[in-house]
Amino acid sequence: MKRIRFKFRFSGMFGQTLLVLMTVTIVIGTFFAYFLGNLYEEQYLEKQSDVCFANMKERSLEADKAAASLTAKMESLLQAQDCSRLMVSGKNLLQQQAMNVVQELSNLVDRDEDVTEAYLYLPYSDKVLSSDKSVVNSESFSRQELLDVEGAAAGNGNFTGAMKTGGFGNGLFCLDGEGWMIMDYPDAKTLARVILRLNLPEIYRKMGLAAEQTTGSGMIYVYDGRGIPVFSGMLAYPGAERLMVSEQEQAGDRKEIYRSGEGYILVYQSDRTGWYFIQHMDGIHLDVEAPSLVRALVTYGLFALVLLTIASFYLIWRIYRPFRALLESLISQKNQGGGIGNGGVSATEQELLRGIVKEDREQNERLKDILQSVGASLSEHLFKQLMTGKSWDENAVRQTLEQIQSPFPLDGSYRVLALTYRSREHGGESAVDGELYGLQVIRCSEEYWGKAALVQSVDMEEQKLGIVLCMKTAMTETTWYRELERFEKSLRRRLAERGFEVAAGGSDLAGTFFDLNVLWLQALADLEQRMESARPENPGVQMLGRLLKGDSGKKEQEGNREVHIRVERAKELIKDGYGDSSLSLESISEKLGLTAPYLSRIFAEHQPPGFLDYLNRYRLERAKDFLRKTDETVGDIGLRVGFNSPQSFIRVFKRYEGETPGQFRARIKEGGDA
Template sequence: MKAGRVRRTMLYSLTLPYLIVGMVVIIYFGYRCYAQIHFMNQKFEEEDQNVLSKAARELDYLIDDMNQLTLEIELNDRLMRPLNIGINRDGEDNYHIAMACRELQGIKKFNNLIEDVFVYYRKSNLFLRGIGIGDEYRIWNDYSENQVIPFDQWKGNLSIQDFFGTLISVGDAIYYIKTVPFNDEEENCNIIIKINEKRFSENINSFTVENEREIVIVDPSFEIIKTNYHLDESLLNDVQAFLTTSEEKKWTDTSKIKQSEEEYVITYIHEDEEKPYYVIVSKLSQVRKQQTYVLLMYVNGIVVLGILLLYGLHLMEKNYKDIRQVAERLMKASGKEMKKGDSELDYINLAINGMEEIIQNQEDMVVDHCVRRAIYGLIENGDKNYKQLLKNETIMCNGLNIIAIFENMAGRNNEVKEIKLNLFIIENVLKDVLDGQMKYRVIPLCDWEIVILSRETTEGETYDDIKKRLQNVRNYLKESLELDYAVSMSDEVLGIGQLSSAYRDAVRAIETARIVGDGHVISSRTLQDNTDLLDEMDTYEKRLENMIRSGQYEKAVGTMNTLLNQAFKETAVSPETGKIVILNLIKLVNRLKKEYGCAGRLNAMVILKHGGSVHEIRENLDIEIRQLCEYYTADESETRREQIKQYVSEHYSDINLNVAMIAEAFNLNATYLSRYFKEETGENLLSYVNRYRIEQAKKLLDTTDETVTVIASQTGFINIASLIRTFKKYEGITPGQYKEKQLLKS
């Protein structure tokens, strides 16, 4: 096929949508990249606002708690009485100061960030603390151990007058100071609340650890109250300058500062004029790195997508060439020629039509092959791969099918001529017997001839009618042609996809037909797993075993015949159930032969494979049962019973004496021994052992002065509790009560 002669309709119809989809995906990736970067900027700003709002809220809670504390102090009369006390104090003044100190000790601090509370009385120049009183030098010494701050600066900061309350930073310490009452005279005091520096720093840092931000708290006069350890001094000055030079004070604002090749974003919150500024400083490099990573990721994705797009176009062109080569080979094989102006699809259709003509000439061979695949479960109903191949077998594909298996009981040597002859014979007999009522197909498979019977609906002949026709085929082969066949048939299934299920049913039925060997067609519909029969099997086996042991040959054979008739004549059991019945009988015979030391055990595998029908297996088992019955007599049973009782009387004092020990002594099965003893004596063997031990214990209680503990060990009980429990079970009283009763009688 020349390239110039063929219109590339298929190639263009595939390439154009492929390119459009590729471009749409690339544009979508670009849009997602832009949206992601925009989202990161927005999220960065929202995180700053959220962190600041959280910090402001926590500090506002602290200030509210401190205002509540100052209000409680202001309303306390005892704490306000020292306001009028001067520097020179008498005894009554000292009493009022002591009472104020005691009241200050009981003041609730409201917040875990409050470290200490003390009051500075301006008129008396006196500092009052919960732990005592002291002048200003003592307070300064107490709070200046770890600070390098002059006394004058310290006192000046703590003695300011602020009637609204303010946070100040004195060295590394933070104080909240409020002057009460509200007047400008000397008769007022400063309530000074010291904030725990360590806890306050931990609280501030907890808001910034995750996002690596720096928080700065600035008072309304633009003096820095607190910052975390991340911020250096030069950047701190820039922040302070930004707040100082800001012309318009908004509730919140954002600005950028560039310092040492690093760009920062400054965001602050200032709720009212009396409250501090809450400032957060964030490095833009953090979000820039994330945005760069996202941008690189999306760019790399677009590049990879573009490469895949180009590679896909290359593969499409290559595959297109391969399709053309395949089509050319098909055209050459079918002998068709292209017409000028045809497209690739026309080219392929011509090739397929040519192949269909070739397949049609070999239809029988293909159909047989397809049927075999269907039997093996490799074809499903509606399988498009076989729809064209089986287009002339619509009844088999969509209708009702029955599989019948014909097995030559004489066997065959699998020569081609013999197989063809058998197929020819069965096909012609089926043609005469079915008389056009059903379609059929006969194929050889394994050692069988498989017949597939097909019809469209269930109207007309019933399933039993079809079974009778197959029985007629089997009878004709047997009587007229002397060909002994075992025949089985499956249940009806719908469609070719269910042939595997029908085949399995027919195989199970042919196994039963081979075992029964009575010349009837076995239907899988009548097979039963017959779990009830398996449940009754134990009863039949026990009855058979008892009759063999008692030497009742006639009854034993009758029981075996009843079981086999129920399994194979009264009910058509499944081959699995039939095999279980036969195997259990063989197992019982072998166990009894081993018990009596008889030679020549039966081989179950050989019997099932080469033993013939049930009638032949029954005859073999009949011979074995006769031999076993001769080994067993009633006198022998009486002797063994007495031997067991004698063994118990000799070993009752052994604590290990049990059914298994006795069975081992007599070389018997423990389960059989227990069942045998109960059937012979009417009493459980273990119960007999315990009762015998109790009788011996009673004798020792009557004739000796031994303790119950000693008697328990002498009579085979593991401990005294076991003796008492068993004694009371059989006698109704304890050993001690029994001994007292005997003493009273004597």
């Protein structure tokens, strides 16, 4: 077969490929630089604005404290008996009460450094009482605009500082460079108005608005609710052009951020005074020195050019040349009337295509195998990290579970088993034997619990194994610990021929994947208590005790007596606290210094079927006494004996007694057998 040849201009193809790769690299680099710049600016804005807003909030709190203090003093004045009489005295002003109120106004100014003048306006009497101990007619008062109460009744009593129709309403406001505070009484129909002239320099000092006391990138300017500067006499306020904004960047709880030129305007509104705190914050500027920029471009530009050159050669050698040869061959065969099926493609080209497809398939298979093996290892590592209480990130845990396709949900019914094993004879088994025995324990555990739960085994330190169970079906505490006993016996029976001993302990139930550390500690505590109660005394010591003291079985009797005392103590706690709906196995075990699994097991052994059954029956006996001897409602009795709701009381009563509490009471009143 004649080999088909074609003209191939290597320099032209190389140049075009390199040009395309360089263009793509520049576009991606530009986009990435723009993205990083925006991200950096957002982080700068968030962090720097938090500092500024915290500073403005601190200044606002000082103003709020002053406003709250003055409000309390004004309310106290208005509610005084002398003031109440003056409100309705009309034209015949009561002189003695007027003098008393004038004295109170004078005392208010003398005792409060935030106030310079205080007035009480009485619309019915048409009089103004002043802190300078004078009483004048309203038309003689110098600030007539402060006496207009026509629109004041529409005020809602909060400190918005907004203008009311026909006059000033309740609140804080500024007028002609002076600060004022007004309170009308009552809200519906004004009988009296307290007017305070504020000592703005003192409030300015308390708020810490002096230049040396502020932090951030600029001064803080304060405006009242109408946009009038509050401290115009103490601070040079900026012109309107400096506060021009283009668009709103962010908005939150009484916080707003606007873009202004190359910087930002931060606005914070006080909740009580209604004042606006405004601060200008500079934008971020990235200044890069020209020599550093040139050096970086040369270094990374050359490095990128080398990589692009290598990529161009690879693309030409592995992709362009073979497929161009294939295309030329197909065109040639088509012109000659041939086809691929008729030998139109050369053997070399077909082999090349098969190699590419086969290589891709093999790589996919290898990736799948790697993911499966790594997934199992990652799963055990993740569970071990959570069980040992090491630091973890909740989002990272979620992502890991999704990536390894773990069947374990974040929310479920989780329990943990703690297993330990040791050689029956000290030094009798090697480390390899112990490792094999541990693998057998894991296999037996997975077979035993595989139908009832999702199982994950974790190899812990010092010949301890952790078995995490995500239960598929609900199981009571009594059933759980009985099943745990059967599981332990099953392990010992199946692995009896080995030279090891195994013991198991269990935890309580938890509803989330992130409680594995708590469950592991509970399982370890239960395991230690089980091993302590099951640990036999040295046979030689037992025999010596029997021969010398004759106290055979004394240790066992003392152990049983101690367990009996613990159970009786738990019963006493039930008797004393049965009326508490929060009484539970966990709360009683904590008071006794025991773990909940251990108390549940010994309670079930000495008072079957178990703790919950005994608690329910005791509560029902007390409830039957109340049903016989009192006229309380069924719901009140149920709550009195410790049930969470009347419905749960009726449901449990009927399950144990075969009738509802109401039916029981009716039968007793009819003379039936209790």
